[in-house]
Amino acid sequence: MCENIPPPPDRGTDVDSMDRETISRVAKVARLNLTEEEMERYAKDLDDILNSFSVLDEAPAGDSYSFNPIPVVDVLREDEPAQDIDPQVLRAQMCTYQDYVRGPRLS
Amino acid sequence: MSVIYDLIRHAQLRHRAFTEVVDVLDETKFHFSAKDNLCAVGFQARAGSAVLDGYRPPFDATPVSRLRRAGGQLIGKTTMDEFGFGTFSTNSAHGVPLNPFDVERSCGGSSGGAGAAACLIPGHIALGVSTGGSISGPASFCGVVGLTPTYGRVSRYGLIDYGNSLDKVGLLARSASLVARHFRTIAGPDPKDPTSCAQPALPEKGDMPRSLAVPKEALQNLDPSVHDAFQAALLKFKDMGTEVHEVSMPSLRFALPAYYILATSEASTNLARYCGMRFGRREEELNQHFNDFFTGVRSEGFGDEAKRRILLGTFCRMVGFRSRYYLKSLAVRQLLIEEYRQVFRDHDAVVTPTMPFVAPLFEEIGRMKPLEMYGADVLTVPPNLTGMPHISVPCAYVHGMPVGMQMVADHWKELDLLEAASAWEKAFDYRFPEVAP
Amino acid sequence: MKIGLEMHFQLPTRSKLFCSCPTTSAEPNHNVCPVCLGYPGSRPSLNRKALEAGLAIARFLDCTIEERVWFSRKTYFYPDLPKNFQITQYESPLGTDGHFDLNGRRIGIWRVHLEEDPGRIKRVGRSGEEIAFVDYNRSGIPLVEIVTAPDLTSPEEAREFIDQLVTELRSLCGLEAQDEQSVRVDANISLGEERVEVKNVQGLRNLERALKFEASRQSKLLAAGKKVVRETRRFDEERKVTSSAREKETEEDYGYIGEPDLGEFRIGEMARNLDLKETPLVRAKRLVSSFGIGEATAKQLVLTSVALTDLFEELCRHVPPERAVSWTTGPISGNWAVLQDPAKWPEIVQIVKDDSDGRINDNEAKRRILSLAGVQQESALEGGDDLSKLISDFVDAHPEVLADYRKNPKAANTVIGHVMKESKGRHSSKEVVEEVRKELEKRV
Numbered sequence: 001m002c003e004n005i006p007p008p009p010d011r012g013t014d015v016d017s018m019d020r021e022t023i024s025r026v027a028k029v030a031r032l033n034l035t036e037e038e039m040e041r042y043a044k045d046l047d048d049i050l051n052s053f054s055v056l057d058e059a060p061a062g063d064s065y066s067f068n069p070i071p072v073v074d075v076l077r078e079d080e081p082a083q084d085i086d087p088q089v090l091r092a093q094m095c096t097y098q099d100y101v102r103g104p105r106l107s
Numbered sequence: 108m109s110v111i112y113d114l115i116r117h118a119q120l121r122h123r124a125f126t127e128v129v130d131v132l133d134e135t136k137f138h139f140s141a142k143d144n145l146c147a148v149g150f151q152a153r154a155g156s157a158v159l160d161g162y163r164p165p166f167d168a169t170p171v172s173r174l175r176r177a178g179g180q181l182i183g184k185t186t187m188d189e190f191g192f193g194t195f196s197t198n199s200a201h202g203v204p205l206n207p208f209d210v211e212r213s214c215g216g217s218s219g220g221a222g223a224a225a226c227l228i229p230g231h232i233a234l235g236v237s238t239g240g241s242i243s244g245p246a247s248f249c250g251v252v253g254l255t256p257t258y259g260r261v262s263r264y265g266l267i268d269y270g271n272s273l274d275k276v277g278l279l280a281r282s283a284s285l286v287a288r289h290f291r292t293i294a295g296p297d298p299k300d301p302t303s304c305a306q307p308a309l310p311e312k313g314d315m316p317r318s319l320a321v322p323k324e325a326l327q328n329l330d331p332s333v334h335d336a337f338q339a340a341l342l343k344f345k346d347m348g349t350e351v352h353e354v355s356m357p358s359l360r361f362a363l364p365a366y367y368i369l370a371t372s373e374a375s376t377n378l379a380r381y382c383g384m385r386f387g388r389r390e391e392e393l394n395q396h397f398n399d400f401f402t403g404v405r406s407e408g409f410g411d412e413a414k415r416r417i418l419l420g421t422f423c424r425m426v427g428f429r430s431r432y433y434l435k436s437l438a439v440r441q442l443l444i445e446e447y448r449q450v451f452r453d454h455d456a457v458v459t460p461t462m463p464f465v466a467p468l469f470e471e472i473g474r475m476k477p478l479e480m481y482g483a484d485v486l487t488v489p490p491n492l493t494g495m496p497h498i499s500v501p502c503a504y505v506h507g508m509p510v511g512m513q514m515v516a517d518h519w520k521e522l523d524l525l526e527a528a529s530a531w532e533k534a535f536d537y538r539f540p541e542v543a544p
Numbered sequence: 545m546k547i548g549l550e551m552h553f554q555l556p557t558r559s560k561l562f563c564s565c566p567t568t569s570a571e572p573n574h575n576v577c578p579v580c581l582g583y584p585g586s587r588p589s590l591n592r593k594a595l596e597a598g599l600a601i602a603r604f605l606d607c608t609i610e611e612r613v614w615f616s617r618k619t620y621f622y623p624d625l626p627k628n629f630q631i632t633q634y635e636s637p638l639g640t641d642g643h644f645d646l647n648g649r650r651i652g653i654w655r656v657h658l659e660e661d662p663g664r665i666k667r668v669g670r671s672g673e674e675i676a677f678v679d680y681n682r683s684g685i686p687l688v689e690i691v692t693a694p695d696l697t698s699p700e701e702a703r704e705f706i707d708q709l710v711t712e713l714r715s716l717c718g719l720e721a722q723d724e725q726s727v728r729v730d731a732n733i734s735l736g737e738e739r740v741e742v743k744n745v746q747g748l749r750n751l752e753r754a755l756k757f758e759a760s761r762q763s764k765l766l767a768a769g770k771k772v773v774r775e776t777r778r779f780d781e782e783r784k785v786t787s788s789a790r791e792k793e794t795e796e797d798y799g800y801i802g803e804p805d806l807g808e809f810r811i812g813e814m815a816r817n818l819d820l821k822e823t824p825l826v827r828a829k830r831l832v833s834s835f836g837i838g839e840a841t842a843k844q845l846v847l848t849s850v851a852l853t854d855l856f857e858e859l860c861r862h863v864p865p866e867r868a869v870s871w872t873t874g875p876i877s878g879n880w881a882v883l884q885d886p887a888k889w890p891e892i893v894q895i896v897k898d899d900s901d902g903r904i905n906d907n908e909a910k911r912r913i914l915s916l917a918g919v920q921q922e923s924a925l926e927g928g929d930d931l932s933k934l935i936s937d938f939v940d941a942h943p944e945v946l947a948d949y950r951k952n953p954k955a956a957n958t959v960i961g962h963v964m965k966e967s968k969g970r971h972s973s974k975e976v977v978e979e980v981r982k983e984l985e986k987r988v
Contacts, residue, residue: 072807
């Protein structure tokens with residue numbers, strides 16, 4: 001992105017019910033095909049779960065955050081090339097053709 | 108053949124503790140097992156999921172390789188909930204493990220097979236993994252000792268991820284001394300897992316906790332038999348000369364939601380790689396657009412609970428919801444760490460029952476809604492969220508089923524917990540099921 | 545016209561950003577391991593050299609350096625992405641709010657950050673049915689992403705900007721010569737109010753073409769009274785046009801979360817302690833301001849050779865800068881192959897100094913330099929006579945030049961041109977001009 005667009009503000013504390021449109025979008029983002037039955041069921045499940053989780057709104061927001069429960073700071077690796085595993089072993093496991101990994105279609 | 112090998116086979120065939128076992132036991136080595144989300148050369152690693160069928164890792168997870176190098180033989184991979192998603196090991200694509208005390212009941216989860224193996228096989232040490240309580244829960248339901256070390260104490264290299272800020276590799280066995288013996292082997296920094304490189308060295312020995320704190324919030328909504336068993340255990344501790352105090356930890360009520368949001372957010376990104384390229388199941392026609400191919404593989408391969416958690420986690424990270432769920436949960440984790448620290452100023456460990464009930468019947472589990480199942484983790488989630496070490500030990504038997512008690516210490520104080528557990532098992536006899544020849 | 549660029553450069557480390565695989569060129573899928581293949585159970589560890597290179601760039605561009613940075617996961621699905629998420633510092637850049645001096649104008653730099661390269665796809669098959677064949681050698685190579693403000697004002701300026709930036713970064717942190725293929729740029733260009741993004745342009749020539757096409761396209765639209773639609777376009781290298789990127793069929797929501805496996809990095813201290821090399825163009829500016837030499841001369845020096853510029857600066861300590869320039873750009877650079885040996889420099893300095901102080905004359909100084917360079921003496925001697933002879937011979941053969949010269953001094957140029965050509969650069973242009981003038985004046 002060539003500009004620092006701030007993210008749209010959250011939808012606040014009014015609880016959006018997990019509707020079919022939202023669950024459908026989430027499923028697309030996650031690359032999951034859901035049947036009609038699954039859509040309804042998961043929508044209901046997520047709705048229940050998120051409603052129950054709304055107790056979090058009562059917790060204070062922090063000002064800075066960490067992604068680990070213990071401090072993990074400045075752990076660095078020296079720039080030395082090394083390969084523990086023979087890449088031939090890895091290639092043999094994958095679906096390859098002339099050493100390229102065969103993938104699906106692009107269009 | 109040997110008695111031990113018979114027991115291993117019994118655990119596999121009668122209780123479905125293992126997805127795979129070796130054909131031959133090497134009697135010169137000590138025997139250990141690894142949960143099926145730990146990679147090991149010579150075995151598949153499927154993490155309880157169909158999406159990884161056929162995957163044979165070309166490397167050992169660090170804890171596995173350390174135990175192998177210390178003279179251990181990996182004798183099998185234990186059954187588990189898919190990717191760790193579950194509290195009863197019922198979400199397994201490779202067989203649901205059956206409780207050693209009562210085959211109609213769950214082993215707990217997600218390290219259910221490890222709990223069963225540790226219980227059924229004397230002298231056995233089982234590698235388990237906990238994200239929200241998946242070592243404690245099976246330890247409690249299967250009547251064994253389960254140690255969940257501090258987050259970052261044991262390398263996670265080679266562990267198939269559920270939640271990177273929550274996963275810990277730990278141990279289950281029949282006694283604290285067995286656990287203690289192997290804990291030092293697997294602990295310690297590993298450059299391949301940077302989060303394991305922040306730990307202080309393990310001290311020579313631990314200190315016996317002198318003062319235990321019981322948060323009153325943890326005593327709500329317990330099965331009455333568990334409540335009574337726990338109170339009896341506390342009395343025993345007092346007899347042993349340990350002080351027991353009631354405390355209040357009001358932030359405990361935020362732990363469950365914060366945990367599930369962080370865990371599923373991280374998991375939904377970890378599971379993105381399962382798409383039929385390079386490893387795992389690929390039974391989808393390659394000759395189609397990549398989005399269709401990926402979607403096909405994933406929809407076929409993931410189980411119901413996995414899909415639910417992927418959806419939940421994806422949602423909580425999305426633009427418009429991220430602050431309220433994902434970022435807030437990060438803040439709650441820090442809040443809870445602070446609250447535990449306050450308690451640890453005056454006490455050495457926090458004690459609660461491990462689970463709100465004994466191992467449920469499968470038919471009871473079948474009637475539970477997802478939210479109810481998540482609720483079963485209410486006592487194990489808090490120390491898992493904060494990354495604090497905790498140990499579950501059997502403290503009572505109710506109608507023949509074990510009841511577990513969980514002790515939590517501050518970061519890095521595993522050895523204190525092991526001291527407490529050692530002292531406890533001198534005062535309280537553990538029972539193990541008789542195995543019919 | 546406003547143009548902003550988002551550039552990706554590969555950093556010159558020996559191992560990848562998050563694993564120890566080599567970064568040398570190799571057969572497909574030979575520089576791979578479980579980490580850069582995204583195998584279950586693998587996890588990243590950060591290459592120190594990459595972080596230092598990124599910090600050097602951020603400091604060089606005068607960015608505000610954050611005290612604390614971390615990495616995020618950007619999740620999306622594509623066959624070249626082993627984990628189906630990219631680990632990037634997008635949310636937590638190394639530096640922000642910097643600038644680059646382009647010929648006296650400031651180009652704003654919005655951000656500098658690190659991220660990993662995905663694998664490389666080889667498209668196989670008929671157009672419209674292409675299959676992805678993936679080579680993961682490139683997967684995990686460290687990239688630095690540099691994003692500019694929309695301060696560039698023309699396609700040519702955009703190209704020159706990247707040229708200069710790359711020159712500087714090559715010196716600063718050993719960035720590989722970015723040939724036509726290896727610069728990857730997303731460009732934003734607007735003539736009116738709406739911005740159009742042209743994504744994934746490979747190489748400088750294509751970038752210039754794409755921007756020129758886009759500028760022309762937008763200008764035609766506006767001239768016809770139509771609006772420019774804000775959109776993302778792709779550049780077709782073969783047809784040399786930009787076209788609307790197909791409507792994305794599937795939703796992408798990158799759903800950024802922090803990457804817990806790497807932890808955080810307190811880079812403030814690391815950045816402050818970095819010793820930055822003086823880059824060529826920065827050095828050129830300093831030479832201009834310190835020694836008063838011309839900008840073109842300064843640039844010529846720094847872009848020719850660091851060592852030559854070092855010698856030039858050394859000479860400036862002993863003789864006036866103009867002399868240092870003429871010796872450096874003349875016989876010294878003419879014989880640089882031999883004279884680049886630093887063991888010879890004290891003697892060179894002495895010769896130039898002696899010449900400047902008048903202890904020896906220009907010819908003698910030149911003779912000594914050439915001798916030091918191992919050039920044969922006879923040709924050096926001939927050099928001296930040779931010039932006068934060349935000039936006299938020419939004027940003798942072309943008396944009309946003398947007549948022209950009486951009317952207009954510019955006629956000397958004819959003689960100068962011929963002599964320069966004949967002497968094949970043995971003499972500096974200044975010397976030739978002087979000698980020609982002298983000879984012509986003598987005869988007039």
